[in-house]
Amino acid sequence: MSVLDIRIIGDPVLRQKSKEIDIVDEKLLKLASDMIETMHNANGLGLAANQVGIPLRLIVLNLKDIGVGKKDIVLINPEVVYSEGSSIEEEGCLSIPGLYTELERPYYVEVEAQELKLPKGKLRNVRIKGEDLYARALLHEIDHINGILFVDRLDDIKRRIVLAKWKREHPEYS
Numbered sequence: 001m002s003v004l005d006i007r008i009i010g011d012p013v014l015r016q017k018s019k020e021i022d023i024v025d026e027k028l029l030k031l032a033s034d035m036i037e038t039m040h041n042a043n044g045l046g047l048a049a050n051q052v053g054i055p056l057r058l059i060v061l062n063l064k065d066i067g068v069g070k071k072d073i074v075l076i077n078p079e080v081v082y083s084e085g086s087s088i089e090e091e092g093c094l095s096i097p098g099l100y101t102e103l104e105r106p107y108y109v110e111v112e113a114q115e116l117k118l119p120k121g122k123l124r125n126v127r128i129k130g131e132d133l134y135a136r137a138l139l140h141e142i143d144h145i146n147g148i149l150f151v152d153r154l155d156d157i158k159r160r161i162v163l164a165k166w167k168r169e170h171p172e173y174s
Helices: 026-041 133-145 156-169
Strands: 046-048 058-062 070-082 087-090 100-105 108-117 122-131
Touching: 026 046, 026 058, 026 070, 026 108, 058 087, 058 133, 070 122, 070 133, 087 133, 100 133, 108 133, 122 133
Parallel strands: none
Antiparallel strands: 046 058, 058 070, 070 108, 087 100, 108 122
């Protein structure tokens, strides 16, 4: 396994809508394993493949730190099929290091995907029901594979203010 470079806001791959995955091969299994290692190395709750420069519909989530399980989960081609409620919580992103701001998202979500079991690559269809932080993490990562960053969900004025402040405080990423 390897720690991959996480792409930072401004990288065009973060704005691409990722491609559907139809084949699970050794390359995809290695990517998923590397993404898990990268997510843990960065102390993240989740990571999308385009955040490491690969525009595929693949996400990983740290269920232990989210508080809903003991291990990580790998999801292929996840899609939100239902959401309800509302929650305003602080959110951040590994692709915008050091920026945290409150964001409103649905409190409850249902996602359909294929779960990829590592290391062998066994697939199973799943319908995940998540609430609170789990819902937020699922929505955040699915936004990524659709080319959306969490700051895009802010109103225009707030987005400009938080990004300008972030750029001043983090010139190494400008």
